[in-house]
Amino acid sequence: MLAVLVGSLGVSGALYLLLRLFWPGWYLDWIYRRNSLRLGAVLMGYLEQEKYLIDIFEEQVKRGPKKALIIFQDRKYSYEYFDQKSSQAGRAGIEIGLKPGSTVAIMIYNEPEFVWTYLGFMKVGYQTACINYNLRSKSLAHSINASGANVLILGQGPELHQAIQEILPDISGVTVYIQGPLSEPKPVTFLSFDLVMNNLSDAPIDRSIRKHITPFSTNVLIYTSGTTGLPKPAIRDHQSCVKSALSGRQRCQMVAGDVLYEVLPLYHSSALIVGFGTVLSSGATMVLRDKFSAKHFWEDCRKYDVTVIQYIGEVCRYLVAQPKNKLDGQHKVRVAVGNGLRQDIWTEFQSRFNIPRIIEFYGATENPSGFVNLTNKEGACGRASPYLRQFSPVAFVKWDIEAQAPFRNRQGFCVPVGPDAVGLLIVPISEERFSFQGYRGPKEDTEKKILRDVFEKGDQYFNSGDLMRIDKEYYLYFNDRVGDTFRWKGENVSTTEVSNILTSLDFIHDANVYGVAIPGTDGRAGMVSFHMTDEGATSLSPTMLTQISRHVNKMLPGYARPRFLRVQPQLQLTSTFKQLKAILVREGFDPIQVRDPLYFLDPATQAYRPLDNTAYTQIMAGNVPL
Template sequence: MSQTTQNDLIGIADVAAKIPGLIRKVPNLLNGLKQAYLRTPTTPAGLGLAFEKTAKRNPHGIALLFEDQKYTYQDLNSWANQIGHFYLSMGARRGDVIAVIIENRPELIATVIALAKIGVTVALVNTSQVGKVLAHSINLVKPIAVITGEECRAAVDDVRSELLIATDRFFWVADQDTQNNPGKAPKGYINLAEKADQFPKFNTPTTHSVQGKDGLFYIYTSGTTGLPKAVVFSNSRWTLAYGTYGHVLNLNENDVMYCTLPLYHATGMVVCWCGVIAGGATLAIRRKYSTSGFWSDVQKFDASAIGYVGELCRYLMDAPPSDLDHSHRVRKMIGNGMRPNIWGKFKERFGVEEILELYASSEGNVGFSNIFNFDNTVGFSPTPYAIIEFDKEKNEAVHDRKGYCKKVKKGEVGLLVGKITSRSPFDGYTDPEKNKSVIMKDVFKKGDSYFITGDLVRDIGFRHAQFVDRLGDTFRWKGENVSTTEVENMVSEYDKIAEAVVYGVEIPETNGRAGMAAITLADGAELDEQDLSQMLTEFKKHLPAYAVPVFLRVQKQVETTGTFKYQKNKLKEQAYDPEKTDERLLVLLPGATAYCDINPEIYASIQAYKYRF
């Protein structure tokens, strides 16, 4: 065990030393835990109900800031009610699904609240999706309608003929302040702002009839079969997050949470926002993250808290020092993926006192939160879980002589699994077969069931853990989960490429893993200079920017196992090092418009972090 790991181990004495700092939070924590754990599947619950209560408690408090727009809780609640009443008049009912594809802006927030209040499940479509992936994501959840922002309309138009939605159920919102100017809808779309404005502002009659078991969101996650999976996020799960993460954050009416994370992901939409609603605080959002604009926005909105993912923190650390680094009142932050090697440096440089690192997944049933404010940990978990021994070479759990799994010892790394109980259920995917593949039975005794997270973590004691790595065919880059199979399918469509094997590789000083594709060319084909730019153009046309491979390896043939599985472990180990292979290696350098060959000089510069990927 390394010295660093040894120092990170937590015991009772360490926890006892943190208790004085927790005392001021206790009333709020107890209130949150009461709401989180007294819920039942049939209890009225969820975002709509919680927001309505906060609007009643703090009607004139500022609920939302965006650019130069400002909305009180009363304003936002009234706006959502109009949208809700409109969809009720259209026949939308509890249990229906509506797909929403709008970038981070007030129209998205108001729409989500509205649909939550009437019990409609919101399919939070990734706004960077295009083509086949977009069509698949929308059709997968069988929506009765789609709501698109003008900024995403071109992508929807491209696949409209493939969407299984009635032609009169395509709604549109202008890319502007639609409360003051609803704009004019393009042909084939209904102007949602214009229609909703004709409806009453009082609360919809449905809010209290929405139950914990009802779906709140569909959140998309990459899967190993190639296309996104839709994860059911129930109102009960939202209430659990609200009662735990929301109250641990301990915001109040004077706080402002600045969130630049995409709101189609749970970290932004659920974790950051539920803390705001719990405290009657303000949510300040930006359409897309900007390093240069981050701290000036924080100052503009007078933010006291920020939401993060690890990549965002690295970008901020890479930026030149500025007077803005400390001219703000941010003292706490919540998110996931903070790298241990910058944790302390980040706190010191930007004056942050509390990093509420957490662990959760859209589909999972186990969560951790750093309520004790230790460094380098995803925190403490009150939910039942286990960290079991795992053989990475065989890709399977280690069993004892009786056939049961074995828990790792303190300080060791293993596979995280979450026990499935009535209080920590597994809501699952839309695909029943996928559900079966992530549930492990008879783990420690006959009849028990655990959700397989696919993540390796270290047990550091006192129910705390450190995130170590991800298993399987999904890796994380730029704060997004990348499906290797999806990228393999798209890369293989390029005329000269016969086959592609995609995997993630580490670049020093970056978060997650960058995409690398080992490609085999069609018979007789060669990659010339034109191909190096044309390939990139094609990849960008069909893949989100974060999924476009950073590295390519040109292979003569693909190595497979006896069961025809790709030999990815060897490829990952050799990565993009020209000393470890005589095959052609290519890289897409930051800002480049084409791939280029990796020579020793470029490799050394990548390793020395001279390129900012």
């Protein structure tokens, strides 16, 4: 018996040494593979029973009707309350004539009304288009029209009402319903959604009314700027929403007693599908804020016994920038989950605020694949070893910075990059494993995100538009956006959209928009190189600067407004007449390197003024809050 035991130990030891020698990351790979298998099994169980997010919600209502689902502005709203309000909202949709499968656009601030409206429309099988409440003018009208909705539910707030009033001629086929009291004077076409809701039953709605729903039916439209101009409605089906919710529950080990703190906008996937979906799937509670406040963040966490916080990198940077407080590490938070946390902030954020575990993930609304950091590896957003890629065959290919396209070899195929290199993330498209549902609207919008003949004739891959770095241990790190989009303040900024808005000014002939790096900030700040209509103009006059300031403040959300302006006698173009950005990005806004006139958006006045060496030094030192 002893000989058998010794022999077994010897075999085990030899196997361990062989694994260490030929497969050094085997244990890490197994952690990730085991997580994937468990998630797949749970997901299949739900889908086989035809259970989607709304079914999960209704089950949680039965388990704990009086339990708080949402805490908002010190008021607790129970699961039962949301069940009743969402039933009224769903019936209101039927009352106003919406048919099964209809798309309804909603433009609502972070507040309980957003949640029960979304739940209510799921109850009756509608598709919800989540409109970004920061949008204005052309972008706003385009987003509503692109959804295909003929009804818009507008949340409370005079700013929202005013924004819609300004574009009414451009959305003439859309009926507008307002939540809360009607403003005076109101447009004749504005109707009260509350008046319809409040006269209807709040009893549960039988699930047979949504029997037309399948795993591949559209649940929600989430807008992404992508790389092709105006916002595009990306399709999220019921299956992917359930998967995201279950994945969030599993990675955070969420249980009913957890409290998640949500400061991100609900019109994005991160807050709505990952954050709220995770809360639903675990029967937990969500503390919802109307908007992020660095000053009150940890106060709220202590006040509400928060155990899980959701972040984007910009949130963490603002928190670290706050004056140190002896209470910084005193809270019940055990997990921080999110994306975009920079490696240089990670350590300070985790140690100063005493956060046991950070779960950084990577994903995009329309991306058929994603990654997650399960092992607290500092700065990483996931792992993609050769073993793991057998089950999730993503690829990373060389990016041509000058051409702003994947590099192709002599045979016309893309070139993979190895460890310790930066490459463009692409995902194979197949019905069996990764389906790319694309965008609602023109087919060409979807086609622009597909790469063909990548490694062999006939194959096709989803182009993420993201550059990723892979280290020698096969951990992944987000590097940057490519093409016509850059990320700033946690949002994707479309250079095409910004350029089109700027060139509508009659004294601007052309505008080359790009992102520039600033020390101590996440993403890239917007910068524009102008070519003036007047060929003899070499600078911007005070009147022009005022016009530009007013124009961008009116037409663009805050995160998309260019922070820097540059005037060039002639824009630099490639041989195929595409705007050349690489050199401009490298030169940035340094007055010593750039001889052209430079201007910056003064945060104190929200107006542009000349950028000199003194202002440049202050910006680089982090003394100007861009």
